Amino acid sequence: MIEGFEFDRDGDIARLTFARPAKKNAVTHAMWSAIPGVVDEVEADPAVKVLVLTGAGADFSAGADISEFGDLRSSAEGAMAYDKVVDGAVRALSGMRKPSIAMIRGNCIGGGCQISVACDFRFAEPSARFGITPAKLGIVYDFRSTHQLVSLVGPAHARYFLLSGQLIDAARAREIGLLNDIFDPGALEDGVREFANVLCARSQASIRGMNAIIGKIQAGQDADDAEIAAIRSAAIRGEDYAEGVAAFLERRTPDFRYR
Structure with a gap:
């Protein structure tokens, strides 16, 4: 260092x-x-x-x-x-x-x-x-x-x-x-x-995806694009989404595995 x-x-x-x-x-x-x-x-x-x-x-x-x-x-x-x-x-x-x-x-x-x-x-x-x-x-x-x-x-x-x-x-x-x-x-x-x-306990797929979108907004972007669509599509197909929904329905704390 x-x-x-x-x-x-x-x-x-x-x-x-x-x-x-x-x-x-x-x-x-x-x-x-x-x-x-x-x-x-x-x-x-x-x-x-x-x-x-x-x-x-x-x-x-x-x-x-x-x-x-x-x-x-x-x-x-x-x-x-x-x-x-x-x-x-x-x-x-x-x-x-x-x-x-x-x-x-x-x-x-x-x-x-x-x-x-x-x-x-x-x-x-x-x-x-x-x-x-x-x-x-x-x-x-x-x-x-x-x-x-x-x-x-x-x-x-x-x-x-x-x-x-x-x-x-x-x-x-x-x-x-x-x-x-x-x-x-x-x-x-x-x-x-x-x-x-x-x-750290939240969905890292959600955090990083939303951080990327916020960055685009801060940079002046005012509309959806292919990268945002890809981020959101990957999220709903990912392990975190399945775990988050299951945990909500089962009334337990989610155990997110995505890193």
Whole structure:
């Protein structure tokens, strides 16, 4: 695993930890570059059903490691190459069919917030704070991440974030739809684990199929297509559908086998 990351598995759940606590888990170029490979590994591993992203220590991530900008973003060409790597990481996370969860403490700012928005779910402690700060650096946020943010919180709140660069607390983040839920200090781990276990117990054929369709909608598709038809056809012919219907009729908990 690349320096700055820790990756481990606990049963059905994989965890990717930003592990630079002394730097508030700032994301290096090498870490951005490594994210697509981690996603590929999770998607290909039949033993993993959910990916949790979190930060070591007090913070999720304070964003991209700006100390690298002098070398990597000192020219327009360098900045565009850097942004292409970031876009690859965001594209990989947001394109996952297996669900992803951002588990957030402390600072979730800039590129850290960008990563959390690319995840399917976001849970935080009350002390977490959020912001996206390109206007403090003279940067124009990329289309994909801007679209994801607008889809999540709406244009008014996205403008507040992007144009002001102001930070908000967890309560406000939940109010505008950035967070799914807030857990009391010390309860975040258990809360995320409980929700991840719920996802693991559901039909993985359903979860991955619906995630694929939601991704198409977010990308601007507004009508059915052959791929969606194939996903739905495979589901009704699959083992999970038969088991789900049988369990409902027999009034028992389904035992889904699809991985």
